[in-house]
Structures are given as structure tokens and as C-alpha cells.
């Protein structure tokens with residue numbers, strides 16, 4: 001077997017041909033669907049003359065091929081496993097092909113596949129080549145006309161991109177529908193759906209007064225779960241008009257919910273296809289977090305209509321051009337719809353826990369990678385979340401108004417084109433006059449920059465000297481890094497007044513007021529900023545709002561942190577001060593656990609929490625975040641060698657100590673936030689519920705009778721899934737199996753018919769810290785409702801166990817690792833994209849003690865010995881590379 005080879009950004013060539021129009025006909029049948037394609041091709045003006053026409057195609061069985069109506073004979077074209085080549089193609093031609101494909105056998109869920117008897121597609125990044133022979137690359141954009149033929153009874157609904165233009169009856173119980181998409185698009189945005197679906201409809205009038213019909217298509221039993229998605233869609237449409245001046249451009253916008261889907265959703269032009277988990281909600285079945293996810297994903301896919309579809313990527317190395325920008329847009333949308341500080345805290349927590357870990361591991365890659373083996377492996381946290389942080393930094397550097405001008409220029413100049421990251425950043429430079437040359441390094445350098453900050457207050461001169469030293473650690477293939485252009489937003493909080501002091505920067509150009517935003521531009525490896533007229537000794541508040549995706553160290557004492565926790569006007573940094581304070585306590589306790597020394601709780605942390613609980617925040621949602629301790633995964637990120645047991649023990653100790661010391665306060669918060677109001681996913685209600693459930697989690701951590709009783713009552717009251725799930729989780733994760741088991745059984749029986757609730761039922765059990773968790777995973781894998789073919793189930797059972805149950809996954813007998821390797825080996829054959837994702841925790845083996853390292857490495861080697869998909873091959877090779 002030849003090893004899969006990488007593709008390089010530097011090798012980019014414009015396509016030899018372009019396609020002006022694509023006509024497709026699908027004759028749908030589960031095991032033998034016929035796809036006829038008529039491609040209007042012409043030589044690309046920028047390409048060298050005489051190049052052959054090479055079309056992509058995989059797993060296709062070619063039945064017929066003709067050029068301009070003339071059948072081609074053997075010898076006039078060449079086929080291999082991945083291409084169809086025509087050596088002497090004319091400069092202009094109509095190429096007709098007919099292929100047969102097998103959607104029923106498609107377990108990779110890429111291309112055309114079946115989900116619950118319904119046909120659907122996933123073409124990004126390179127799934128279209130599993131449907132027909134094509135120039136399957138994003139810089140080939142064509143208008144599409146698509147006819148879908150299917151059984152009238154089984155497949156009453158036939159959908160594709162654009163506008164419906166014709167439908168009718170055919171012999172043999174079949175019918176057809178023809179769709180036309182007038183907007184030229186790359187093949188990755190193509191979609192077909194056919195099934196027995198029902199819809200809910202609504203209308204939207206765009207800012208220029210056009211009427212748009214909105215449809216959400218679901219299986220009949222889910223018709224009552226679409227309201228929130230529809231509301232979110234309309235809110236997203238208004239938001240994009242008001243915030244970015246972007247209007248929708250077709251008469252119809254459709255969303256379809258499918259049960260088997262590799263990712264969250266897909267922005268196909270006019271026909272978004274969604275994982276049902278990212279669209280369906282009901283108070284009884286979906287948690288607040290699920291409601292917020294739906295809002296965010298509906299927004300994200302809708303926003304792609306401009307950032308991705310109208311203006312798309314030249315090649316897949318530019319993926320973050322559409323993803324980073326669109327994540328930034330969806331994060332801003334959610335911030336505007338809910339509590340903005342909480343949204344920022346959640347996004348940063350996720351980034352610092354998961355993306356920083358990726359950036360420090362063997363699969364670290366730049367936001368614009370320079371090579372890949374399998375592009376599906378690059379739909380990563382780095383491309384998405386770090387990519388969004390880069391766009392956010394641009395917004396911070398330019399200010400919103402100028403950033404918006406840059407965005408307008410980008411959309412106007414490149415509408416209908418496939419472009420690069422330089423094109424986007426170039427617009428930002430042009431409208432602002434800023435030199436963003438150094439800033440571009442954010443796209444090419446992998447790794448999380450680290451800033452060591454050091455401050456000195458000079459009483460005599462009333463100056464504060466802040467020295468910032470930056471360094472980006474080496475990452476695979478990038479041993480040496482250059483200094484980046486980093487926006488560091490700061491404040492100085494006066495220790496006497498407790499208030500923000502005016503900022504005057506004393507630089508080469510004399511004194512300059514930093515009042516607007518307080519952003520320092522760090523460009524050198526080391527730079528000292530002199531702030532003058534500082535009337536009193538300050539505590540610096542650094543990296544406000546998390547102004548750059550970096551790790552910032554400053555030698556804060558516990559007193560400084562308690563002070564910032566009380567006084568910082570920056571909500572994000574106030575939360576972060578609390579997290580830092582908790583980390584200091586946790587570090588000591590981790591050391592104590594290791595050394596077998598008695599654990600002693602940090603009184604200052606207890607007092608800080610008492611302060612939070614007794615002088616409650618105005619923003620209850622922020623308070624809930626402040627009361628949440630850093631996760632085990634985040635704590636692990638801060639340790640040089642991860643000690644899973646010590647981290648778990650230390651965190652449990654802090655939680656229990658706080659619960660014992662502040663039991664009455666937690667109880668009061670719990671009771672104050674009880675409510676009988678009819679469920680609504682409103683910011684106020686969500687804040688109340690999260691605060692109440694955080695309080696309950698403290699009470700349950702010590703399992704006192706009152707806490708157990710409250711959890712049980714809350715579970716039985718069954719007001720909504722947020723409360724039910726929170727209570728059930730606390731019961732199942734406790735040692736009270738006498739109460740947990742009946743509750744779990746009742747829940748499982750009640751919801752056996754609802755796959756999204758059953759996903760939660762699986763997750764709750766396998767994340768329990770008790771030592772039987774691994775046995776439960778094995779037992780549940782044999783449950784009739786479990787299937788490796790359904791990505792949501794795999795994530796709910798295996799993903800939850802390996803990512804959220806660290807003490808049990810990292811068992812010293814290596815059984816957790818072996819179980820994951822078994823799953824990866826099976827999924828490698830069924831669904832390589834999911835296999836290559838689920839393996840992640842094993843790739844981080846270098847972070848652990850020697851014994852665990854050896855065990856994890858042995859499983860990676862076992863996987864490597866298999867006949868691997870390019871997806872898993874690429875990840876395992878990187879994980880084992882020296």
C-alpha cells in the first residue's frame with residue numbers, strides 16, 4: 001500500500017477548466033442511484049493551453065460518457081480510483097457522464113447517503129466527487145440546475161439548492177422535482193434531500209422589501225421542536241442586515257434536520273442541512289445549552305451565505321477565511337442575543353481548554369495550514385476558534401466602524417469569487433491604513449503565544465512600567481517563531497480608589513492618551529510600556545476581554561486577585577481573576593495530594609466565594625460562571641505533567657470545602673432561584689437556572705440529605721430538561737445509586753423513542769466519576785440503542801467518556817485506552833472522519849506520566865498497524881512522530 005501523500009499550499013494552480021453551468025439528474029434508489037451530469041466546460045483563461053481535463057471522482061461506477069453528444073470510446077479517457085482524465089479535450093465542451101452510486105453502503109456520511117430512510121448529502125469538503133465526476137474544488141463556481149427523481153410514496157419530498165422550477169409525475173410510481181440555483185457556487189455547497197418529511201413555514205421580509213419563504217423540514221414526530229430554530233433564523237436574518245448590511249438573496253431558505261451527521265450543520269446554498277441535535281428543541285427534551293447551541297449554529301450557517309457562499313475560499317488552505325470570520329459573526333450574534341460577558345467567558349474557556357491543547361500537541365497547525373493529507377482533519381478548533389480570535393483582534397485593532405468598512409469592501413469587491421486570506425486582511429489594511437504585515441503571522445505560525453508580564457510602580461515619578469515579553473513555543477515543523485503583533489488591552493485599577501486610572505502612554509511620540517480601549521500594541525519580543533501620571537499604586541488588569549488568544553502570566557498575589565475580583569470593571573477579567581485565584585489554591589492542593597500531605601483549603605478562596613454569594617452580581621449569569629471552578633481539562637492544561645488523579649482529588653476537595661463552609665449561602669441561592677414560570681430560553685431564565693443548578697452541584701458534592709432531597713425533587717418535578725438533566729446528572733454522579741438507578745431507569749424508559757434525549761442518557765452515565773464507569777461504557781455499547789454508525793451516539797457514549805471522564809479514561813490498567821483504540825479501529829472502516837476526531841485524547845500521550853505514556857503509545861501503535869484511512873493515518877503519524 002502506498003502511503004497517502006500531502007497536498008501543499010505552495011503548489012496551488014488555477015484550474016485548467018472552469019464550469020459555467022452544471023445540470024444534474026438524480027434517479028434515487030438506496031443501493032443504485034443513477035447520477036447524470038451535463039457539465040458546460042471551458043478552458044480557464046489563466047491556464048496553460050493544452051492541459052488535460054482531469055475530473056475528480058471516487059467510488060463511482062461510470063456507465064456512460066460523452067462529449068458534445070458523442071459517446072467516448074475506451075482509450076479516449078482514462079480512469080483511476082480518484083480521477084477521470086481526458087487528454088485532448090476541446091477548449092469548450094459539454095461533458096455528459098452517467099454514474100451509479102450506492103448511498104445505502106455509505107457509512108462515511110460524505111457524498112450522498114441515507115439517514116433513517118431519507119436521502120441527504122454532505123459535500124464539504126470533497127464529498128461531491130463521490131456523487132459525480134467533477135472539478136471538485138472551491139475555485140470552480142457554476143450555476144446548477146438539478147432534477148431529483150424518486151419514489152412518490154417513499155420520497156414525497158425532493159429538495160435541492162435554489163428555487164423550485166418544475167415538478168411532476170413519472171411512470172412506475174415515481175415523481176420528480178427540478179431546482180435552479182442562479183448563484184454560481186462551488187460543488188461543496190451542493191445539496192440534495194429526499195424523504196418523507198414535513199415542514200413548518202414562516203416568512204421574512206428583507207431590508208429591501210423582498211419576501212423570503214422560510215422552511216424547516218423534519219420527520220413528522222419532530223414538528224413540535226422547530227420553533228426555536230425558526231425564531232433564531234429570523235433573528236439571524238435581521239442581525240446580519242443590521243450589523244453587516246447583508247441581505248438574503250433567494251426567495252426560499254430551507255433547513256433540514258437529519259439524525260446521522262458528522263458535524264453540526266452545513267451551509268449548502270438555500271438548503272442548510274443540520275444535525276438534528278443542532279436544530280431540534282423542546283423544553284422537555286433540550287437543555288438551555290442545547291437551545292443556545294441551536295441559536296448559534298442556525299446563525300452560523302445562515303451567516304455563511306455571505307461569508308463563505310457569496311465570497312468563498314480559493315482553496316481549502318483558506319478554510320479559516322470563511323470559518324474564522326463566520327464563527328466571529330455567530331459569537332457576536334449570540335452575545336447580542338444573550339448575556340455578552342457570559343458568551344465571552346464560555347468562548348474563551350473553550351478556546352483555552354481545547355484549542356490551546358490542540359496548539360500544544362502533535363496536530364498543532366497554523367490557522368492557514370501549508371499542507372494536509374486529509375482536509376477533513378482540518379475542521380479544527382484552530383481553524384474555527386483561533387481563526388475567530390484573529391478576526392476579533394482585527395476588529396479590536398480597527399474599531400468596529402472601520403472593521404465594518406473593511407467587511408463591506410471585502411463583500412463588494414469579491415462577491416461571486418473564490419479568494420484568499422490576504423484578500424480579506426488586505427481590505428482591512430486598506431480601509432484602516434494600518435500595516436498588517438506582521439499581523440499576518442497569526443495565520444502562518446502555529447502554537448499559543450506566551451506573554452510574561454512584569455510591572456513596576458515608580459512612586460516618585462508616578463509612572464507604571466509594564467514589560468511584556470512574548471514567545472511562541474516550537475510546534476511540529478516550526479522550530480523558530482517570530483514575534484507577533486498582539487493587541488493587549490489593559491487597565492490600571494487604583495489600589496486606594498478601587499477605580500480605573502486614566503492611561504497615558506509615554507512613548508517615542510510623546511504622551512498619548514490610551515483612554516479609547518487601552519490597547520497596547522506589542523510587536524517586539526520584549527517591550528516596556530511606560531504609563532505616566534499614575535496617581536496611585538495600581539493593580540494591572542491585563543488582556544481585558546481576552547484581547548488576544550495568548551497565555552499571559554503575571555505574578556499576581558492572592559490579594560491582587562481578590563482585589564480584581566471585586567473591583568475590575570472588565571467583566572471578563574473579573575471572572576478570570578476568580579479563576580486565577582482558584583488555580584493558585586488548586587496548584588497547592590495538587591502538590592499536597594502528590595506528596596501525600598494533608599490538604600488544607602485556601603481561606604482566601606472561601607472568602608472570595610462568600611463575597612460573591614452574599615453580594616450577588618447584577619448579572620446572575622456571570623455569577624454562575626464565577627462560581628464554577630476551572631474544569632479538570634483546563635487545570636490539566638496548566639500542569640507540566642498531567643496528574644489526572646491529583647487534579648480530580650484537588651478539585652473535589654475545593655468543591656466540597658466550599659460547600660461545607662458556604663452551605664447556607666448555596667442553599668439560599670438555590671431557593672432564591674426556584675421558579676414556576678413557563679419555560680423560555682430567555683437570558684434571564686437561563687441565568688436563574690444555571691445559578692440554581694451550580695448551587696445544587698455544591699450541595700450535592702457533599703451529598704448531605706438536603707442536597708440529595710432537592711436533587712430528587714427537582715428531577716421528579718420535571719419542569720424542563722435543563723433542570724431534569726442537572727438533577728439526574730448529580731444523582732448519577734453521586735454515590736447514591738439507591739436513588740440514581742431508579743431515576744436513570746425511569747428516564748431511559750420515558751425517552752426511549754427520542755434519540756436526542758437518549759444521547760443525554762448515555763452521556764450522563766458514562767461521565768460518572770465512580771470506578772464502574774468503564775464497565776458501563778462496555779455494557780452500553782451493547783445496548784440495542786447504540787450504534788457506531790451514528791455520530792451523535794458515538795460522541796454521546798465514547799466521546800463523553802474519553803473527554804469528560806478523565807480519571808476513568810486514564811485508568812492505570814490502560815483499559816480506557818484500549819477501549820478507545822478498539823473503537824477507532826472499527827470506525828476507521830465505517831466513518832474515517834469521526835474515527836480521526838474521536839482519537840484525539842490518545843494523541844496527547846506526551847502530556848502524561850511515563851506509565852500512561854507507554855500505555856497510550858502502545859494503543860496508537862496498535863492502530864497504526866491497521867490498514868488505515870488517510871484520515872486516521874495522518875493523525876496517528878503525527879501523534880507518533882519523534
Ligand code: B3K
Nearest residue numbers: 124125263265266267376
Ligand atoms: N462548513 C461545515 C463544515 C462541514 C465539513 C465536514 N467535513 C460546517 C460549518 O462550519 O458550518
Ligand code: ZN
Nearest residue numbers: 300304323326
Ligand atoms: Zn462554518
